[in-house]
Amino acid sequence: MSFPGLPPMPDFPTGEVWLAGAGPGDPRLLTLLALHALATADDIVHDALVDSRVLGLGRADAKLIAAGKRGGRPSPHQRDINEILIERARAGRRVLRLKGGDPFVFGRGWDEASALAAAGIRFRVIPGLTAGLAATALAGIPATTRETNHAVVLAAGHRAEDGTLTTDWAALARLGQPIVLYMPMTQLPGTVAALLRGGLSEGTPAALLQSATTENEQVMVSTLGALVADARKNGIGSPAILVIGAVVGLRRQLLRNLVGWR
Known part of the structure; x- marks a missing residue:
């Protein structure tokens, strides 16, 4: 070719x-x-x-x-x-x-x-476009801006198969940087609870992006405190990306003129 x-x-x-x-x-x-x-x-x-x-x-x-x-x-x-x-x-x-x-x-x-x-x-x-950055961009959520953050955390939202790899959610919460989680749904309640214990507030903006760029795509914007209940109410399932942090709140400034993906 x-x-x-x-x-x-x-x-x-x-x-x-x-x-x-x-x-x-x-x-x-x-x-x-x-x-x-x-x-x-x-x-x-x-x-x-x-x-x-x-x-x-x-x-x-x-x-x-x-x-x-x-x-x-x-x-x-x-x-x-x-x-x-x-x-x-x-x-x-x-x-x-x-x-x-x-x-x-x-x-x-x-x-x-x-x-x-x-x-x-x-x-x-x-290399390919990783969903954690591509899905957020397509939803109108920037991974970084000069005004909000100069770093972003990419993390797995599920446990390793052998149980040897764990995530210190409290340490991630203390960084004060946006967090993008891959495959978060099976451990969502526990992950959210750990981040709240680590110091993130219940009002922290959060978004779940399900099946980005497919016919099953859904974008659900919430807060960390309401995330689990809102995900259940909206039927959000895997595969999904979870974005947590101030960058999620920037989406509303773009929605009026953001052209839909499909």
């Missing part, structure tokens, strides 16, 4: 694995390099959150291999996904590992890259 006026796309040799981010959902948010990979790959090993419209851009004869990990549901173990990538590459296939968002932002891209490196498999990393 070529794009006039741009440098030529790199070859996708057989026996290589490309770890690519598919962005938050809408295929128009794919990078050109990810689109090139989709048009070239023999095998597409994809996460559950990769939009079907994105998968539809692959070669008609490409083999689709589902390898999605969903919290609370039967899912492949990471070691099994690593083995699939290694085996398909050793079989002489062009293997595209397609992940929602960005592969190295809560996407287990490191797990797979390190496994490929240990196995002697050549690989390429293709």
Whole structure:
């Protein structure tokens, strides 16, 4: 695949694995390099959150291999996904590992890259728009402004599978910076309670962004104190992004002229 006026796309040799981010959902948010990979790959090993419209851009004869990990549901173990990538590459296939968002932002891209490196498999990393920043921008919530903050915290809103990785919510609350949480819904009540104990006020602006750029998209603006009840009342579920902090309150200044995504 070529794009006039741009440098030529790199070859996708057989026996290589490309770890690519598919962005938050809408295929128009794919990078050109990810689109090139989709048009070239023999095998597409994809996460559950990769939009079907994105998968539809692959070669008609490409083999689709589902390898999605969903919290609370039967899912492949990471070691099994690593083995699939290694085996398909050793079989002489062009293997595209397609992940929602960005592969190295809560996407287990490191797990797979390190496994490929240990196995002697050549690989390429293709960054993607991470949902925590793309979904907020599309909803009219800036991640940073000169007036409100010069930093932003990206954090996982769910526990690690093995229980070894925990988050010091009180420490995050004390930073005084906006917090963007990925996949927050299963632990939402406990997370909110911990942030309140850590010093954030109940009136802190907060927003839940569900299924950004898809037909199921919802944007719910609330406060930290009312968030759990409002989420239940509005039927907000996974996948979602939670944004907490003063930047959420800036959205109302843009809504009159903000063009809807779809």
